[in-house]
Amino acid sequence: MTSSIKIHGFPLSGHSHRVELFANLANIPYEAIVVDLPNGAHKKEPFLSLNPFGQVPVIEDGDIVLSDSNAILVYLAKKYAPNWLPEDPEGAAAVQRFLSLAAGQISYGPASARLITVFGAGLDAGRAHAVASWAFDRLEAHLAGRNWLAADEPTIADVAVYTYTAHAPEGNVDLSGYPNIRAWLSRVEGLPGFVGMKKTKVGLAV
The missing domain is CATH 1.20.1050.10 (Glutathione S-transferase Yfyf (Class Pi); Chain A, domain 2)
Incomplete structure (x- = not known):
């Protein structure tokens, strides 16, 4: 298990929530980083370097950077919680x-x-x-x-x-x-x- 996962998201984003929800259900440690969507932080640097599409969520797992909530769910399940x-x-x-x-x-x-x-x-x-x-x-x-x-x-x-x-x-x-x-x-x-x-x-x- 790792303690290095960072989840960049927004509290009112359902896409962000499904990733944090799964991390909690699967007991995957993570750090939640709030992206200031109301002020457009997702549409400028440094966030765009993580996801050029300018959307949350994004995860960082060591050197791995992934966007798209469903893709993230697949990645986390395959790596940390295969029973899901x-x-x-x-x-x-x-x-x-x-x-x-x-x-x-x-x-x-x-x-x-x-x-x-x-x-x-x-x-x-x-x-x-x-x-x-x-x-x-x-x-x-x-x-x-x-x-x-x-x-x-x-x-x-x-x-x-x-x-x-x-x-x-x-x-x-x-x-x-x-x-x-x-x-x-x-x-x-x-x-x-x-x-x-x-x-x-x-x-x-x-």
Whole structure:
């Protein structure tokens, strides 16, 4: 185990949270470094030397620098917590399916809806809500009779999808009609080492 990992992120970023959440769940020591997004620190040096795309999170693990939250989850699981990422082809593919969901419909649905209400992003709220409904309808059906998304135990798939699903109400996306999703969220929150993301009031701009 290492004590050298640095996680550059922002407290209200769901992408940052999923990386810190996994580090806590997998008992991976790290140092959290807050990037001053409101003042544009992610769009100038020295941050751009870490990630030219100007996005959080970024991790430093010795000489290794990685960006993209899902890529970071894969790296951390492969290196420090392999029980969170199945090695068999079917299991690995099942996890990848939900990493794609997290980067696709979850990002363009509930995450985008939250960007509008929390950060004042100029996005299409109607489209974001429609995508969120599409994704959650299918996630609800998938979770019928299942405890976890991709395996019989939690994997990085659950970590990748958790944060923006749990915080969907901040984007005015109602979860009351999704009992399977809400039960799954509770199971994630009951895992040893769980840490939540800071909640905001709807309409707060930062």
